[in-house]
Amino acid sequence: MKKIFLSAAIVVSAALFSQQITLEKIYSGYYRGKNIAGIASLKNGENYAVIEPGGIAKYSYKTAQKEGNIVDGKFSSYIFNEDESKILLLKESEPIYRHSFLGKFDVKDLKSGKVLSLNNGNYVQEPTFSPDGTKVAFIADNNLFYQDLGTEKITQITTDGKKNSILNGLADWVYEEEFGHAKLYEWTKNSDAIVYVKSDESEVPEMYIPIYNKQLYPSEMRFKYPKAGEKNSVVSAHLYRLDSGKSMALNLSSFKNYYIPNVIQTKKADEMILITSERIQNASDILKINTKNGSVTKLFTESDDKWVDTENVTMEFLDDNSFIWGSERDGNRHLYWYDQNGKLKKQITKGNWEVVDYYGFNPKTNEVLIRTTEKGSINKVVSKVNINTGKSVLISNGEGNNSADFSKNYNYFIETSSSAKKPYTFVLKDGNGKVVRELQNNDEQLKKLQQDNFIIKEYFTVPNEAGDQMNAWIMKPKNFDPNKKYPLFMYQYSGPGSQQVTNSWDTGNGLWFSHLVQQGYIVACVDGRGTGGKGTKFKKVTYMQLGKYEIEDQIAAAKWFGKQSYIDKDRIGIFGxxxxxxxxxxxxxxxxxxxxxxxAVAPVTNWRYYDTVYTERFMRTPQENPSGYDDNSPTTYAKLLKGKFLMIHGTADDNVHYQNALEFAEGLIQNKKQFEFMTYPDKNHGIYGGNTRPQLYQMMTDFLLKNL
Structure with missing residues (x-):
């Protein structure tokens, strides 16, 4: 009897063990969810387009039924001209950096069916329809061009473009990475001129990265990378008028002009906006350009005692050329309404919460459509706010991570929602937030995960030594025993304005964390000082000493966990x-x-090695703030290493250079410290490709099982 019982127990145990989240399942795509790609409202506001395997499909908002394909074929992206008589289709692409890529595009006339291969079928960057739909501007070989879609004639606007030297209408590496876009030109509203930024990076120090790729002799990747305190591109703004065929330099000498990160179209035919700043990014000039004569006037200056966020710019012009502007000036990111001359009319949104995204303005109801943290800093919700009365109406779910794609007339929107418990759902709602119908869910994905004992995050707060309550989540085993001591594995990112503790579906490391919990670990994450969602005071306290308060808060969090009855304080690990x-x-x-x-994967180990725009935004230059750089470098503290440490880096990382890992490794070596170091040949900051990710995560798992 005893023997039979034991055998049955072994069978049951084996069955339970098999119902686990495994690395093999994660990387086979077994848990992959469903998505709706390329959602975009059509101009009539009654239909929307999506990307499907067979082409760009057209759907009805009212019925959610497919009404056919707008174009047939396989495309990864599309752009309509303003009246939707033409469509720009990306057929083939080749990545350059994070945002930029070379692409081959077709322009299809949806009335005649005529197809034109842009630039004779050669690669281009950042193609953009003119507002009247008769032309497409683009960049090729660092020069700006436009092509007439009627005559097919190509006109070259600039001629001095040269790799690693001159860029016209195109961001250099650091602009693209830190200001968040590669395009630095824009058409005027009446299509008669283009304002563009020229970047002279000839004096910027060059970074070179060996590329091995099974070659007898390695080749080199060379690009301009301005490290903190070094020379940046010299930028200038230019106006090109199509009638004269000539460019003129715009005189910005009376304004801040070290950086020109934004070129923005207004509602006026002969007007454009430039947003500029000095090297110290604590003030931005908002400049109005007269595109008839090139004159420049300042609307206003946005300033802050620490930094102005020039990466996440909100500026939309209304029909009367007044505009909506996003600012952190009252301690949280909110919206402000200015008249066309730059005079503040009023603050639109207020409260101890933040506007995360701006979707648009509905002129029929005088409402802005926004995404906010008004239901708690770990949630993102969608609201509409009347710009005259300030009245706010929630139109999305009240918790979780919610975003919206609105119809052009704002009568409908497609809500994309998730939470820690539920993967993405796509629901069609009317303009007041009433559900019309569900378009797509991921119940099948969730069922698979539940069958494999998926671990759900619990949310709470952890105190730091400054008296703040820091947002946190924790993942505990299904059979959690509060009287048992568990090893703790902490995850964090901690960068300025970032958030890892959000009530959202984790498409990053979440499944790996579930796998680790099933191996007997508790996994937790804490967003300390410097992170986002909790206002500027909490976010900007790290100014001039990046890393100091962030690591103090992770240490404080680890100590707090160590005092909990269920955590083994001698077995705490960390990953990032x-x-x-x-x-x-x-x-x-x-x-x-x-x-x-x-x-530590792809770590910065000394901010002196990172780029100018990001690092100096938070630290100023090493020349101004040497102690801020050196006092917060792990290399400075290499002699203190005690535990088991694994460092991982790709040799072709163009963002955080392999040099960072090598410097820290040398510091550890010279202090006679033992550690493990894994190099990924020819891999960039993402460390992926082929079997790279499965191998990486198996290695990290094995390291933890052995050392924690």
Whole structure:
């Protein structure tokens, strides 16, 4: 009897063990969810387009039924001209950096059916229809062109473009990475002129990266990369008028002009906006350009005692050329309404919460459509706010991570929602937030995960030594025993304005964390000072000493966890990537008495090696603030390393250079510290391709099982 019972127990145990989230399942695509790609409202406001395997499909908002394909074929992106008589189709692409890519595009006339291969079928960058739909501007070989869609004639606007030297209408590496876009030109509203930025990067120091790729002799990737305190591109703004065929330089000498990150079209035919700043990014000039004569006037200056966020710019012009502007000036990011001359009319949104995204303005109801944290900093919800009365109406789910794609007339929107418990759903709603119908869910994905004992995050707060309550989540085993001591594995990113603690479906490391919990770990994440969602005071306290308060808060969080009855304080590990890798490196040095194990992937190890725009925004230059750089470098504390440390880096990382890992490695070596170091040949900051990710995550799992 006893023998039979034991055998049955073994069978049951084996069955339970098999119902787990495994790395094999994660990377086979077994848990992959469904999506709706390329959602865009059509001009009539009654139909929307999506990308499907067979082409660009047209759907009805009212019925959610497909009404056929707008174009047939396989395309990865599309852009309509303003009256939707033509469509620009991306057929083939080749990545350059994070946002930029070379593409081959077709322009199809949807009335005649005529197809034109842009630039004779050669690669271009950043193609854009003129507002009247008769032309497409584009960049090729760092020069700006436009092509007439009627005559097919190509006109070259600039001629001095040269790789690693001159860029016209195109961002250089650091602009693209840190201001968030590659395009630096725009058509005027009446299609008679283009305002563009020229970047002279000839004096910017050059970074070179060896590319091995099974070659007898490695080749080199060379590009301009301005590190903190070094020379940036010299930028200038230019006006090109189609009638004269000539460009003129715009005189910005009376204004801030070191950076020109934004070119914005207004509602007026002969007007354009430039947003500029000095090297110290604590003030931005908003400049109005007269595109008839090139004169420049200042509307206003946005300033801050620390920094102005020039990456996440909100500026939309209304029909009377007044405009909506996003600012953090009252301690949270909110919307402001200015008249066409730059005079403030009123603050539109107020409260101890933030506007995360701006979707548009409905002139029929005088309402702005926005995404906010008004239901708590870990949630993102969609609301409409009347710009005259300030009245706000919630139109999305009240919790979780919600976003919206609105119809052109704002009568409908497609809500994309998720939470820690539920993967993405796509629901069609009317303009008041009433559900019309569900378009897509991921119940099948969730069912598979539930069958494999998927772990759901719990949310709470953890105190730091400054008296703040820091947002946190925790993942505990299904059979959690509060009287048992578990090893703790902490994850974080911690970079300025970032958020890892959100009530949303985790498409990053979430499944791996579930796998680790099933191996007997508790996994937790804490957003300390410097992170977003909780106002500027909490976010900007790290100014001039990046890393100092962030690591203090991770150490404080680890100590707090260590005092909980269910955590083994002698078995606490930490993991992070990029800025998170920087933090993990500091944790195993400055926090060596608290953390037993750490994994740092692609870490910054000295901010002197990172780029100008990002680093100086938060730290100023090394020449101005040397202690801010050196006092918060893990290399400075290499002698303190005690625990088991694994550092991982790709040799072709164009963002956080392999040099960072090598410097820290040398610091550890010279202090006679033992550690593990994994190099990924020819891999960039994302470290992926082929079997790279499965191998990486298996290695990290094995490291933890052995050392934590």
């Amino acid at each position: 990537w990029s800025f998170g890798g920087y933090m993990a490196s500091l944790a195993l040095t400055k926090g060596a008495d608290v953390f037993k194990t750490g994994i």
